[in-house]
Amino acid sequence: MRIIHKIDEFLNIIFPEINDNNHIIKVLENYYSYGDLKPKVKIENGYVIVDIDIISITSQEFDFKKAISFCEKGKFADAKPLLENLIKQNPTNSECHRIIGQIYSDEGNQDEAINSLIDALRWDSKNSYALVMMGNIFAKFKNDIDTAMKYYDQALIAKPDDNITINNIGANLLQQNKFGEAKKYFYKALSLDEKYPNTHYALALIADEEGDLNVAFNSFIQTAKCSKKNDFFYNKGIEGAYQVANNILKENYGENIFRNYRVYLEHKGGVEIDFVIDELIPTPAKMEFAENYDREKHTIKYKNTGSAYVHLIMHELVHLDFVLDAQIEENNLLFTSTQQHKNVFLKSIEPSLNKLKQRGVSNESINSYSSSLFDGVNSQIFNAPIDLFIEDFLYNEYQDLRPYQFVSLLKLVQDGIKAVTDRQVLELTPKDVVSKTKIYNLVGAFQIKDLYAIDFISEYNATKIELDTANKFYQEYLEYKADRKPAEEYELVQHWADDLKLGNYFELVGEKQYRKRKNIDDFIGDLEKDPFGVNENDPVNEKEMKTFLENQEDLGLNMAVVMFMVGALEFFERKSEDEIKKIAFEIAMQGTQGYDPNIKNYKLSSIPNKTFSGYQILAYYYVSWSIGIPEMLSQLQLPFDEEYKLATTMYKSK
Known part of the structure; x- marks a missing residue:
């Protein structure tokens, strides 16, 4: 078998008897000698390479699995002699050393645990479980964070992409209240898997302990988001978020948020904004626009439902912000x-x-x-x-x-x-x-x-x-x-x-x-400038007209409109030019609200005792303008040119 160690500070940690590089080969030859078998040790490119020629080793698989089973059941006393015998037969198995080291640690014998774990690392310097355990022992039992960090850092090197191992390192440091050191590993774990709820939860606990409540809140929420509903971390995330949120609300600094936003909106809209507590309003909060109530100021009314009212006020302020944006574009509804x-x-x-x-x-x-x-x-x-x-x-x-x-x-x-x-x-x-x-x-x-x-x-x-x-x-x-x-x-x-x-x-x-x-x-001023409203920008009518035009294009020639136009031509034949313009004017003014072809009860005061369907009023609309105001007909944008041509032909042929 071949064992490779990098020649660095960590090699001196697991082989402290090495005084300088000249002693490396000798120290490693002594350690890796097995009976009469001597290892071949050489140094190449900053690494020491150990080759051991073990021809015959007793099969240990059965006893090893049996020892593992004992450990899983907590029967360490039964597992320990099995492992000691396995090591005696074959000291090359790093995991045997690591497991017996864990048993010593659980028994409270941390020094013997360290010795066994050192042996585990000498046979496999990348045994991440042994590295993490060594770090845990020095952090928890020796209170030696500097040494613990050296082992944890080696675990990072051994398994740089294993977020769970890295998270567990952070968790052990967290248990020792070593928040600064723990965060280093949690952030590393998070960079490898941002969906691991354990890491978010740990960061939430640290932020809460450090008094950074907003960070704690967001981390608790992320804990829940990365968990399945009702599992352990989901419930812990929601519970933690709710508790921290209420602690934040007790500090009651939220008014600064909406007061600053109010100043911005007052400048944006040119109208001041008042906040008023009103327990009689039907909703938790209500925005009363100044122009709707003939006031000089906008008023936000809200119920005093605890500190969460800050959100209610901000909600109404955003509503105002959206309205102001739409008003700037002249398309608010x-x-x-x-x-x-x-x-x-x-x-x-x-x-x-x-x-x-x-x-x-x-x-x-x-x-x-x-x-x-x-x-x-x-x-x-x-x-x-x-x-x-x-x-x-x-x-x-x-x-x-x-x-x-x-x-x-x-x-x-x-x-x-x-x-x-x-x-x-x-x-x-x-x-x-x-x-x-x-x-x-x-x-x-x-x-x-x-x-x-x-x-x-x-x-x-x-x-x-x-x-x-x-x-x-x-x-x-x-x-x-x-x-x-x-x-x-x-x-x-x-x-x-x-x-x-x-x-x-x-x-x-x-x-x-x-x-x-x-x-x-x-209203009167606009009538004088644009009596038929053809230059008026109405966002609702524009959308309806666009839909109507698209549908009409799909329908092709509308014979119902043709027949209604024939009737309109007959009706207007008996009217003077002024009467036709008056009717055209009324149809146009009523048309500022839009005409729906599906409605059947339109009425005009200039044509009493008559009810119009949607297409009929549109036909009269087109014909009245064609006869009374032909120069502005195109501005109506009514898609009935072909219908009108056919209607006039049919009317003349009568």
Whole structure:
């Protein structure tokens, strides 16, 4: 057999009798002599090479396995004589020396353990288990960290890619409260495998002991993220994160985070921001935009729910930040709802309301309940998609906020679970509303699992369809998140509501256009400059028009529009030019809200006692402009040129 040692400081550690390089060959010849057999020792290129010619060695496999079995069962007294006999027969087996060294250490005889481990390393200087054990003995029992580190460093050299061995070195140093030395090995282990939960957990414990609570929190979260749900390190990670987070919240320095952000947003938007505690608001926090309440300042109202309110305020500030970005691009949208929308909702839950009446519930209570339900559904429709982007922004841009976010989201998710699983709630709330609320809540649960490893998904008791829908929504969000542009989050608001058949409960309108209609002076001024709104940038109408044009192109010639145009030509034949312009003007003004080909109840005051379908009003729109304002017809961008040509031919042939 051949044994190779590098000629360095470590060779002198395991062969302390070597005085200088001239003694190396002699010392090693003496040690590796076996009976009458003498080794051949030579030095080449900084290494000493030992060749031992052992022709016949008794087979030891059976006894070696038997000794290992005794050790695994804790029967060291039975294993020890077996190992001693094996070594006597054949001293070349490094593992025999290492195991008997471990037995001596467990028996409390550390000096004999060291002697045996030295023998193990002399026969195999890269025996990482022996190296780590030597380090442990010097660190734990000899309080000699310098010597321990030399053995640990040799273990790194012996197994540079074994993160578990390296982690175990760190763990032993951690047990000795040698935090600085332990971190060296844990960071090395982490660089080899960043998904090993033991390493993250150890770093979390060190950071917690050193008072670096934010680092401890993040390391505990990483511990849970790298573990399977409900295994030891998953539970330890979540428990540790929650405990550290609450310790951070007690220090209450979080206000600095949102106060600095407030200053930035006040400068960005030119409007001051107030914070007000209000226990009567229906949600944990609420953003009241100055322009919506005719105030000089924006107001963020929040419930005083402990120090986690810092997260609630930051959440609303990000909402404002997103709105400001969209306003700069002039594509911000407002979520609006009318009594007509509410009536549609009330019709959908009518059976549930009738049950309440049959139980003797007063009309006043039913009205209050149904209004609260309607507001709650609409709040979720609007906020659920946008909140995903907000929470992701906070997680990535404000790491010091994470403990606050963690505690706050934990409470919100738990409340959300109760809202869709509580027996009393389920008894009173329409099943369809519960199901769709559950889907929105599940989307948020997917995110908190990604951000903080907390997996509440199974607690929603969701059906496969609900889970699949929520997962589909979350995947769509992830696609948008990768390169979100200002106001794109509103697309998810509309998409998800349409998919869940909730699109009739609200309307998204362009903020700029809405504000103009609310301000009569601005409205009249714009009418004088652009009476037909052809130069107005309405983000909602632009999206709808783009979709409409694409669909119309796929349909080809629309014969329904052709026939409606023939009727319009007949109608306008009896009208003066001024009357036609008046009608064109009204159609154009009503058209600023957009026309939906699927709606069948449009009305015009200039054409009383007549109801128009979507395509019919579009036909009258095109014809009135073609006759009354032909020079601006092209600016309508209505895709009915071919329909109009055919309609005029048919009309003239009558």
